[in-house]
Amino acid sequence: MLDRSAPGQPFSAPFAADDSEIAARLLAMRSLSAEQNARIDTMATRLIEAVRGHDGGFGGVEDMLREFALSTKEGLALMVMAEALLRVPDAATADRFIEDKLGQGDFAHHKTRSHALLVNASAWALGLSARVIQPGETPQGTIGLIAKRIGLPAVRAATRQAMRLMGNHFVLGETIEAALARAANDDRPHHHHRYSFDMLGEGARSAADAARYFESYAAAIEAIGAAAGDKALPDRPGISVKLSALHPRYEPLSRSRVMTELVPLTLDLARRAKAHDMNFTIDAEEADRLELSLDVIDAVFADPSLDGWDGFGLAVQAYQKRAEAVIDHVHALAEHANRRITVRLVKGAYWDTEIKRAQERGLDGYPVFTRKAMTDLNYIACARKLLALRPRIFPQFATHNALSVATIAELAGGDDGFEFQRLHGMGDALYAQLHADRPGLACRTYAPVGSHRDLLAYLVRRLLENGANSSFVALAADDSVPVATLLERPEQMIRAPDQARNSRLPLPGELYLPRINSRGIEFGDRMALDSLLQAVGSEVLPTAAVTNATEKDAAIAVALARTGFTFWSRTSADTRATALERAAELLEQRMPRFIALLQTEGGKTIDDAVSEVREAVDFCRYYAIEGRKQFGDGLSLPGPTGESNTLRLRGRGVMVAISPWNFPLAIFVGQVAACLMAGNAVVAKPAEQTPRIAAEAVALLHEAGIPDTALHLVQGDGKIGAALVADEHIAGVVFTGSTDVARSINRTLAAKDGPIVPLIAETGGINAMIVDATALPEQVADDVVTSAFRSAGQRCSALRLLFVQDDVADRMIEMIAGAARELTVGEPRDPATQVGPVIDAEAKARLDAHIARMKSTARVHFAGEAPASGNFVAPHIFELQSADELTEEVFGPILHVVRYKAADFAHVLQSIASSGYGLTLGVHSRIDDTVETVVERLAVGNVYVNRNMIGAVVGVQPFGGHGLSGTGPKAGGPHYLPRLATEQTVTINTAAAGGNVGLMTKE
Secondary structure: OOOOOOOOOOOOOOOOOOHHHHHHHHHOOOOOOHHHHHHHHHHHHHHHHHHHHOOOOOOOHHHHHHHOOOOOHHHHHHHHHHHHHHHOOOHHHHHHHHHHHHOOOOOOOOOOOOOOHHHHHHHHHHHHHHHHOOOOOOOOOOHHHHHHHOOHHHHHHHHHHHHHHHHHHHOOEOOHHHHHHHHHOOOOHHHOOEEEEEOOOOOOOOHHHHHHHHHHHHHHHHHHHHHOOOOOOOOOOEEEEOHHHOOOOOOHHHHHHHHHHHHHHHHHHHHHHHHOOOEEEEOOOOHHHHHHHHHHHHHHHOOHHHOOOOOEEEEEEOOEOOHHHHHHHHHHHHHHHOOOEEEEEEOOOOHHHHHHHHHHOOOOOOOEOOOHHHHHHHHHHHHHHHHHOOOOEEEEEEOOOHHHHHHHHHHHOOOOOOEEEEEOOOOHHHHHHHHHHOOOOOEEEEEEEOOHHHHHHHHHHHHHHOOHHHOHHHHHOOOOOOHHHHOOOHHHHHOOHHHOOOOOOOOHHHOOOOOOOOOOOOOOOHHHHHHHHHHHHOOOOOOOOOOOOOHHHHHHHHHHHHHHHHHHHHOOHHHHHHHHHHHHHHHHHOHHHHHHHHHHHHOOOHHHHHHHHHHHHHHHHHHHHHHHHHOOOOEEEOOOOOEEEEEEEEEOOEEEEEOOOOOOOHHHHHHHHHHHHOOOEEEEEOOOOOHHHHHHHHHHHHHHOOOOOOEEEOOOOHHHHHHHHHOOOEEEEEEEOOHHHHHHHHHHHHHOOOOOOOEEEEOOOOOEEEEOOOOOHHHHHHHHHHHHHHHHHOOOOOOOEEEEEHHHHHHHHHHHHHHHHOOOEOOOOOOOOOEOOOOOHHHHHHHHHHHHHHHHHOEEEEEOOOOOOOOOOOOEEEEOOOHHHOOOOOOOOEEEEEEEOHHHHHHHHHHHHHOOEEOEEEEEOOOHHHHHHHHHHOOOOEEEEOOOOOOOOOOOOOEOOEEOOEOOOOEOOOOHHHHOEEEEEEEEEOOOOOOOHHHHOOO
16 A cells, blocks of 8 residues: 555655555556557657657767667776776876776777767777777886877877766766856757756765765855746756765664754755745655655655745655655645645666665565566656646656657646656757657756766766666667667556566575575664564563583583484484574574674674674575585496495584684574584584573574584683683584684694594684775775774774775775764664674773874874773774784774875785785775786685675675685585585495396497
């Protein structure tokens, strides 16, 4: 059901409703008459022919897509260059980037088909550059030769100019004054001189960013208002505002802070817009921010100071399944306030992001449609609703789809009371033809304003993200696609409700089949979040003191496990796997309880706790599936006739599993589950700081079907762990912790006279990230802050050492420090907390001492503030002169930064390699050759490119390093279980009793 909540009630609609249910409703809507469809076909055909017949002039995005389709290497390379080149300040990196991208396509032999100036100029510049830089050459290695041909500066200038030509066409003006002047001089009649100016690309990462963006909006409103003249709404110009640009923590878990800090800012801007009687539109953002956006919109719109003004509006994304519910909600809001509200209906701009986010979070479904035809179908359904709700709602239809335009024009029943919208640089031919056919139809241009460096990157990513090659814009420009194909109605493509979902795109839960993905939660779904928080808060946790074992207790546990091993090792792999799968189910069912334990005992924030429970679930299911494959009937090997050869895996005996406090559930369960699946008995010794989590996990595993005799829990400190390791009867040790303790275990095992047993150790590392000048600053800031400070920096994979290219270091470091300043340090049970406590007073003292030392020897870029009481350590950022100054892992929220010159890149790699660690590594670069060089040169366990470097997913990013970072094999990977087992080859002479029947029957 759609949301019919009364004004003042929070918006509520299913976050990821079933596609087929929505399709059934939409397909049952009243069909248009044959006469109406005929008129739609006629108009749409004329619009398509206008697009195809337009060739020449300056050209636009359609022309570029026609010339350099995104399905080609040239098209993709062109878009990547447009996304990054203009932000590269130094010549050396720019040259490497150009060479890298031009080498990915055949620009040198590209024959231009278009007569458009934009296409021809771009193709010429790129072709010229490609001829200068031949495949296999690098600017560094052929400077002399290139200089003789034309010179690198000319190559660089030509390619940059091609990007600027694109930027000029995407972006109306680099300042609001320039945009207004350009808009005023545009006398094309089909524009109707209606504009909505979009001032920004990315969102704010810091308070300084937010303040700067606010001032930019405020100044733009004054400038737009002054230039508006005496036109009345809706003809007056407008501005589009991105809420994430006005607040650095615009996220659901920070709702209280957002409502306190952002609502007054947004209301201030709205009042300024009202003073000029101009249009003011809140832009749409990702699905997880929808409910928060509506909270802000509700609060601002309801303010009495805006009474009498009809310019306030918002954007609604038709690819979101909640689009119609949003329209109902804002209509009720407008009715209650007795004011008009404008609604800009768009298809949606973050499709790839929404799909990936839902998969990563293990949601039941997707918040967006997975077939484009469903989005188109929903777009028309939303259009019908908006048109029916006039005049309380003033609809604005943003589309470049000729069929959508023609359908809406037919549904509207006239030319008044709504408008179309187009993106600057797109839709010129289509809307020129529309104006010629229907002069009374209004169209507004949505015009990005800002530096080409920033906005071109933003717009290109949106273009790439939405698979522009399959969009109507690309198909309409392709003469080989029949017009009849483009006129096919979305309901004809869907046909039936069971066809609404893209069957080739698995649901999040089915992403890793046959393994079921662990279920997560979307924090932007308030109903789900509130339900979880209530369940977590109602858990009654044990308070009794945990009894630590003695060395005698440890010896008894090993002896009992030896007895249990006999039975468990003979239990079928399928039975062992079934018990682990049952454990996974129980973990999911009891997620609130384990979250409560992780928060109280481990100091975990809500997002870290959810992720950890999910990881434990994934370990159980992954090892169950791998175990069935690897420990089943064995592997048949070739041999001579009359003989069978089978290789089998079997348990080693009693394994000791020693787990850490930083992942007291996930790593503990992962170690234990793997050992059990391999047919071993286990004596588990968890970290002394987190005993109750381990106790609950063991009880759950026993309940799931693991015999008490096969799994034993021994609580205690390092002495108990040492006693277990020294026991002569153990068959191996699985350990996660410090490098020093791993060395000690190794020495103990080596000193014993008994069997040589394996040690599987995963330790820490001085994990580095390399950022060059092609990297996107906002993305770097997000990933660095997440990698360095999430979990209070207490992850083995956490970022410790950041290398930033000197040419962009100031801006990067400033943005990272600003983003770190916005992190909330405090009580982990508060959902708004991003940084909880470190594990204990000893860890805090060690980190405080390092901070004090760094403050006296390094440059301080950021020193955060933490609560005075408790084991809290605030994030800190220090700049070192050399990476050599960091000689050991600092296990907390402390980031060390080192600048490097582009020419010294090889030295950066050498300094990382010489540390001896090899756990995780991050790389931020748009240059493929740079990434390949790093991966080839540094033998690090996990390398993450253009993303954060924490949160390895079981079976997706198997985790573990080597050198000082561990022994391998990787946890959560296909090679882990065999290391826990012994191998046995069984050879049987099948012809021992006489002739070989199988051989004798062969012809």
